[in-house]
Amino acid sequence: MLANRFGARKAKRFSSMATFNRKAARARLHRRIRKKVAGTPSRPRLSIHFSGKHVYAQVIDDDGGKTLVSASTKEKAVAGKNKVAANRASAEVIGKTIAERLLAKKIDNVVFDRGGFVYHGKVKALADAAREGGLKF
Secondary structure (H helix, E strand, O other): OOEEOOEEOOOOOOOOOOOOOHHHHHHHHHHHHHHHOOOOOOOOEEEEEEOOOOEEEEEEEOOOOEEEEEEEOOOHHHHOOOOOOOOHHHHHHHHHHHHHHHHHOOOOEOEEEOOOOOOOOHHHHHHHHHHHOOOEO
8 A cells, every 4th residue: 555645545445356348349350450440432441330239230431431332130121930049040141132132222442340240150151251242342
């Protein structure tokens, strides 16, 4: 315990348990990724997000600050009769849908923004489906 000119400071309590907040860690990673990844009108950014229930993807022109195309499992046209879940199958459907919608706007080059998520499983499935749909990244 150290003292300063205003009197003695209280010692901080020591906790033997480590605290780790996954949501904060992912947000920190996403901020670091966004320093390097930016979308332009010719090569917009494909941003993805996974919640507990849904999969979201949007293509963003960061220079103009506009979303060009978006797709999510919340849309009835995308989800269809399948059970809505944030799994690999849903990610593949969203990847194909976002590729179709973007190619309809005559854009095929994008920058992939994994949003702080590890490039494995659902993220990889969405990226591979978008590549199969005709996007280049």
